[in-house]
Amino acid sequence: MKTLNAPTGDLLDTYFALQSGDAKHETAATSTLDVLWTLYDRVLRVDPANPSDPARDRFLVSKGHGPQALYAVLAAKGFFPVEWLATFGEFDSPLGHHPDRLLIPGVEISSGSLGHGLPIALGTALALDAQGMDGPRVVCLVGDGELDEGSNHEAIAVAARLGVGRLQAVVVDNSSSRHGWPGGIAARFEVEGWRGVTVDGRDHYAIERAFSLQSPSVPLFVVAEVTR
Numbered sequence: 001m002k003t004l005n006a007p008t009g010d011l012l013d014t015y016f017a018l019q020s021g022d023a024k025h026e027t028a029a030t031s032t033l034d035v036l037w038t039l040y041d042r043v044l045r046v047d048p049a050n051p052s053d054p055a056r057d058r059f060l061v062s063k064g065h066g067p068q069a070l071y072a073v074l075a076a077k078g079f080f081p082v083e084w085l086a087t088f089g090e091f092d093s094p095l096g097h098h099p100d101r102l103l104i105p106g107v108e109i110s111s112g113s114l115g116h117g118l119p120i121a122l123g124t125a126l127a128l129d130a131q132g133m134d135g136p137r138v139v140c141l142v143g144d145g146e147l148d149e150g151s152n153h154e155a156i157a158v159a160a161r162l163g164v165g166r167l168q169a170v171v172v173d174n175s176s177s178r179h180g181w182p183g184g185i186a187a188r189f190e191v192e193g194w195r196g197v198t199v200d201g202r203d204h205y206a207i208e209r210a211f212s213l214q215s216p217s218v219p220l221f222v223v224a225e226v227t228r
Helices: 006-017 023-030 033-043 068-076 082-087 117-130 150-161 185-190 204-213
Strands: 058-061 138-143 167-173 195-200 220-225
Touching (some): 006 033, 006 068, 033 138, 033 167, 033 204, 058 117, 068 082, 117 138, 117 150, 117 167, 150 185, 185 195, 185 220, 195 204
Parallel strands (some): 058 138, 138 167, 195 220
8 A cells, every 4th residue: 555645655554454254355345456556547438327338348356355446446446335434244234245236336246255257357358359349358366375276277278278368367376375386376367368568566566567468360378476
């Protein structure tokens, strides 16, 4: 959060602090905040006034645990009233401990059970291809620990072989993976034919530049390294 400019950083700190009751996942949440803000502020083509616009970019948060950062950013961007934040985790609140696409404007998938987001993102990208929609990109936020799930490896392997260039994966690497990867996370994508970079997960300019590397026929990965 410290890399955000002062007004924005103070605002998100305030919005984040309004949400209580999930201390267990606070680190998971704070590790994603800079990536989330950069995506919504500089990269994604989404409109809070029309969150279901067919021409929108699709942003899927696979790392659904610790959603306080996502909720803070969505509120800051006007997807729902700021007043919702103080109800986080309450019985009748739309803001649960895992995001629900049926309750929260701007949320593409209900997530929290790890390992599903990237396969769903691949399917979403293929569906857009089948509909002849050239514009929307499909971005999926994944945690490094989540890459232990085999379903992610199947999606990584298939995406490059099918040349799904609209698919982009951002891996927030806070060193929580139990097993790790020989050669690092980037090597896991590169060996399957993806193109991408590893960046400082708190550097907004580096994150923004990384998403400019999109290719028409090669999926993109961005490894965003953060210190917990």
